[in-house]
Amino acid sequence: MLGLPDEAAACLFDLDGVLTRTAAVHAAAWKEMFDGYLRERAERSGEPFTEFDVVKDYGRYVDGKKREDGTRSFLESRGVELPEGAPDDPPERETIRGLGNRKNALVLKFIEEKGVETFDGSIDYVRAAREAGLKTAVVSSSANTVQVLRTVGITDLFDARVDGVIAAERRLPGKPAPDMFLEGARELGVPAERAVVFEDAIAGVQAGRAGGFAYVVGVNRVDGAHAAALAEHADIVVSDLSELLEVK
Known part of the structure; x- marks a missing residue:
């Protein structure tokens, strides 16, 4: 049965x-957060901007993981090291926790706008x-x-x-x-x-x-x-x- x-x-x-x-909602939030951050970083440093791949990068680095683990894993794949920060870091803070909280704010926004x-x-x-x-x-x-x-x-x-x-x-x-x-x-x-x-x-x-x-x-x-x-x-x-x- x-x-x-x-x-x-x-x-x-x-x-x-x-x-x-909600997996698609999370994937979209990860992409918006990472693309925004990587674009900001590229503008500051002059490095080329390479967008977050919502299929390959999502499945390989962030899908199924805790928010901070996914953030850290993907950034490491791009050679980016950031301080861990604190769980209550604001979304604009350039830390692992801060970026994770930025992603979570986007998830909540998408859920409120589109439902589940x-x-x-x-x-x-x-x-x-x-x-x-x-x-x-x-x-x-x-x-x-x-x-x-x-x-x-x-x-x-x-x-x-x-x-x-x-x-x-x-x-x-x-x-x-x-x-x-x-x-x-x-x-x-x-x-x-x-x-x-x-x-x-x-x-x-x-x-x-x-x-x-x-x-x-x-x-x-x-x-x-x-x-x-x-x-x-x-x-x-x-x-x-x-x-x-x-x-x-």
Whole structure:
């Protein structure tokens, strides 16, 4: 019915790109923030400006990661080193945290202007999992998880939540480290070997594999190359979770 191993007792779902159509919102915010910063930097230094590639750079450096980790990872790829800064750095401050907060302000602006949509087939899958008696948790690097869940009205579909806010409070390393998913399993009272990870980001499926989970489901919303990259770490790759309902 659910296309999962018999020992599965819990499902750990990423949010952006798996359940909600917010991955595109995040990608657009990253691009606007990075392009703006790199353009400012090029004008100051005389260096050539090379824009943020919303497909290659997003998937390789920032997708699925905590905000500060994604900011740092991409800048390092361009040979840019900035001070870490503080979590409450203002968006105009030239630090890792400041730029991350600039990106987050853009995400909130885009969500307010355009709203949030869900992947209906994936929401149906979550409901089916709960009806089958499995516990469910949302595990997302986003610090805006609570707002998004409330906006789309699916808060009650999850028994636990581990997001960017909780990760910061508990000092959990972000994906591709498995700690956030392991924390989600602990919150549900289920061992990793009986929990299933659902992820659309490469860093996310890497985390699922590293954590020793029963099964890792990759969700490909991009293209064939992304599907192949997910398949390196996932047990199965689908375009939507509804496909699993058809697995006998």
